[in-house]
Amino acid sequence: MDERMDIENDSGSQVIDEQKKQKKKKRFEIKKWTAVAFWSWDQTNDACPICRNHLMEPCIECQSAIDEGRLGERTSCPRASLINTINKLQDALAPLGGGSSSPIDLPQITVVGSQSSGKSSVLENIVGREFLPRGTGIVTRRPLILQLFNRRPSKHAKNDSDLLDLNTHNDKGEKTENNADEWGEFLHIPGQKFYDFDQIRQEIVKATDTTAGKNAGISPVPINLRIYSPHVLTLTLVDLPGLTKVPVGDQPVDIEKQIREMIMKFISKPNAIILAVNAANQDLANSDGLKLAREVDPEGMRTIGVLTKVDLMDEGTDVIDILAGRVIPLRSGYVPVINRGQKDIENHKTIRAALDDERKFFENHPSYSSKAQYCGTPFLAKKLNNILLNHIRATLPEIRAKIETALKKYQNELASLGPETVDSPSSTVLSVITDFCNDYNGVLDGHTKDISSNELSGGARISFVFHEVFKNGVYALDPFDRIKDADIRTIMYNSSGSAPSLFVGTAAFEVLVKQQIKRFEEPSLRCIALVFDELVRILSQILAQPSFSRFPALKERIAAVFTEFLREIMIPTNTFVSDIIHSEECYINTAHPDLLKGSEAVALVNEKLHPTNTVQVDPKTGKPLKNSPSNTNSSASTAVAPSGEDEKSGFFSGFFSSRNKKKLAAMEAPPPILKATGGMSDKEVVETEVIKLLISSYFGIVQRTVADIVPKAIMLKLIQLSRSDIQKVLLEKLYADKNIETLVKENDFTVARRKECKKMVEVLRNAASIVSTV
Template sequence: MEALIPVINKLQDVFNTVGTDSIQLPQIVVIGTQSSGKSSVLESLVGRDFLPRGTGIVTRRPLVLQLVHVNSEEKKRPSEDEEHAHVEEWGKFLHTKNKIYTDFDEIRQEIENETDRVTGTNKGIIDDAIHLKIYSPKVLNLTLVDLPGITKVPVGDQPPDIEVQIREMCLKYIANPNSIILAVTSANTDMATSEALKFAKEVDPDGRRTLAVITKLDLMDAGTDAHDVLMGRVIPVKLGIIGVVNRSQMDINKRKPIEEAIKDEAAFMQRKYPSLASRNGTSHLARTLNRLLMHHIRDCLPDLKTRINVMASQFQQLLNSFGEPVDDKGTTLLQIITKFAAQYCNTIEGTARNIETTELCGGARICYIFHETFGRTLDSIEPLGGLSQLDILTAIRNATGPRPALFVPEVSFELLVKKQIRRLEEPSLRCVELVHEEMQRIINHCGTQELLRFPRLHDRTVEVVTNLLRKRLPVTNSMVENIVQIELAYVNTKHPDFADASLVSALVNSKEELRKQQRNRSVGPGDHGFHSVQAAENKPAKEVAVGKSMLENLWVSPATPISRKLSPREQRDCEVIERLIKSYFLIVRKNIQDSVPKAIMHFLVNFVKDNLQSELVSQLYKTDFFSDLLQESDQIGTRRKEAAEMLKALQKAGHIISEIRETHVW
């Protein structure tokens, strides 16, 4: 099982190259307040001074620290040159690539420089980790993350929300279920107020992955000790509580070797806590962390394998979606054009693979425009809308000239009915416009992945289709206008569905005669005109039957009244014209409601469907255009490169994990 930590270190190296946070690897996260002794604990584990020191927030970026044990007898040299031939301990930063640091003061300076480079010279923090590897025969294999010290009050030029920033950063790292939380608390403070344990409690309420470290045991007030704390009687922590003794500031200033400090620590433990000495101290802490990390890695390994395999499959699919580099440009271009044209036509026909479920589009939308939008608009146009009785009477008089007419002049009917028919032209042209807009919208539904891969080809394709639609718009509008003009060109009063003018006139006259009889006859009390109505119903059967069979649907509400009362003759003439206009208008409206969609389908929709591919080929398939049209966008190229790198890293990680034998884990 000793091989597990180096495996995780290898995985960490692999994922550092692509900067992924998607795979949460097992690691030890160190949290604590400022001046709680975090830095001293880490340096004791390493056995060297290498961390920046000072007042306020010194750690302003997370430090991912990998400790790699090197066998002192068969030590691997960091390089083959003479300068490093006999080096026992060295460090390497991720951001400096393969540069070897044998001077740990230089490591400290590089941490400070890299921190200032990213965060600036103020005391602000940033969540951009520094990765450091330390190779030494004196360390145990560990992976630790050092975080900025928890603070409450901003100092100097720190941002006002520094407390919130640090809290969010700490919670982000310790919330990782694959992390072990190393909560550092000073012995000269109350454990019940420990901010580190409070943070750990939020994300690990059961304490299954929290280890408490009590520092500065030698600085407790006289007459007090940490027996109860170290025994877990104050605040129980399932992974345990380990006490350590830090070097004093004087020791640090005098550069007291950590080896001597650890010996002094052991002597203090034997003197102050003899019964607990074997379970405390820096050496015991290092062994405990190594053991906990190995067991934690063992528990996380199955889920880690699954996660890596799933992500590898996802990135393989993503990489496939970006397509392979183009070799035969002519063939590729023709395939993309053909696929786009087919998808465009399928969207109109309703046979596309990806059918929209949130809104109508393509052919379904065109059908809705024809039968709902256009149909309802025509139905809402009243036959006599905008036509008053005065208009009708004026037309009749103008058609008779200087002599009074014996009959209603036909010219007046034709003049008025044409005026009403012209009202159908505007909604018909609007129907063309709506279908044209939908044909334009269909382009957006046909943006295939291959087409989006090449932005210039996409733009030119949209341009070609738009121009084709634009060219067909005047032709279609002209045809729709002609349909209306055809209806205006000849008023067919012999249409089988048109009411006979003589029958209309007879019906109006009979109703006028009936009204006269009703006015001349006195009605007795309780009669209520019953006999008058009965007399009307007893008119000759043939006349009444004709009126019901042919003219029962011609009744219209009275037109707009004029300023004076119409004479019986004028009222009769107006009523005859109104009935005839309604009869003929309904015929024309029905014809237009049927003919306009057919014209649009023939001159616009079907024409574009039939000629789209040939138009695209003639406009785009030219040898001189190949290189320009098939030039990938920078975004696609970058995303393909990132996906390829991630896939390579995941495959390498999977290979590393697959090499672990089951016997090595247990």
């Protein structure tokens, strides 16, 4: 019993060990080929029965229809129609330039590689026909957008072998019934079918010479070619010029730079899938195609590698390390293929025969036989088909959103450009004037369509001038920055006349305060000038809109009339504001309730000069608070009471000094100019300080008045008048022009731009209708 259990345990462990070995071997094989094969599904009968689209995974929708017996109800496959949708979008966007200049980044497979990499042969093998120009130097000189459409065979094709035999024509290249199942169509020759693929080659050469010239120059304008065939996969490829290093023959000196820039414009787009064709018998690190691909796709996420000339490698070498991702790994891996050599082409070896030889090579080669189904052109076509399908499915929502955004953008621009001029000149002028006046009022009120979040504009800038620039300028004025205490003392003596004053005189106060009030006129007039500049800025802002730029003569005339009108009403505005300042100057309201009283000023000065108790002052009015302690004994008489020492100083002390005793004894006449030379007496100090307090108090009253009333005056006389009268003035001036027809002549830019926008709107609408069906 125990012996039998031991035998069973031994056999069980052997089975487990064998399973582990098999799993390990399988993991190694998967890891070894992970860059090539991502799916393990059997692909011998993997064509969708509805669309005949060879998928890398089963078509779920069609398979469900088969399982449920609804196959006859289905006429199309939604999954396969994705590529057809992109093809339709490419054709729809072709009028805009197509290729790298297309406004919408469409998913497409771009083929890059050097001239000797076998790029053209790979494409012909995928199509199954010879149709690309051949020769030395640069043959592909324009991008070729190749759209492959799988179609059902005609009824006379009984099976696949019959279908393949149909791809022949007579020696003269004339159309026969045998090739009626496949043909090519060029977008630039709508409606014409090319059943002879030699004629397709000739048309490619002809179209290239027409755009790029007959020399070796290149052109970025693509050629759109559709090929319909029962034995191609629905696919879209973009064939680009092969990379070259040294110009040959008539090639431009900078041909390498031109080709590189063209290729980079295609492959740098995020939705471009890069098919990098490389010769297997050359060092992969020197591959020009991979080098460009890594510049725009360093992680290799959207690059597929193709290894050509595998059969020309040295004996004993293979590309297993490359396929396993141990050299330059790519997310989608590499696919090895075999192309026809020059000798095969000269011997007229058919592509069908070449594909059969390719299959036999991989099946019989010791390095590739175990994974031969993942090698060769058929697998490459299936892989490209599946990758493109998945990529389209992932990017289609973004493409739809971009088309809608672009369509809305050009529709708005087209609306701003206005319709083509069909009305009479007078009606057009009236419409433009009305739009201008509405926009002018809207900008002043802040009711604009496009409110900026980055800077102030329109009426907000005028408000800034009033409440920041002008207000700060007014309050920055200091009444004592231009007048000194000695000047105040002189004015007090001059204003008292021949009899010395006993108290601080009103006349001296008025003279001094009027001098300071005059200073408000300059910032007030400056404020008017600033508002004028802002109105002119608003004018420029409005006229910069496309709806006004379409008529350059009318735009210029409106600007001239508006500016002239502003200058005219600016004159009475200046006069009105100056009169406001003069009214403040001509009448000094000493009974103003906010003005500091004389007794209060004297009390403040006495407290300052002879502090006893702190006098609390209202910070707003400058008046002492009623409940604050004050010196009740302070009065004008005590403040100005002279002392014996006061007689030794004062206004005239400089003239009656001891050194001038002799002159005084002789009673000589006073000098022509008398100026204060001595120090101020206590009485003069008190009087000067009292005057300064009163001036400061009244100056503050005028400051507040000017800061408030001048903006109101400018609004009344300048801004409101411009709003109410500008339409009438524009109509009078513009309708008076004899050549009013010349005012509504559109500029060339507007006409061209409207035409371009119409074209964009038409194309994008067509594109939007295409994607809306998916």
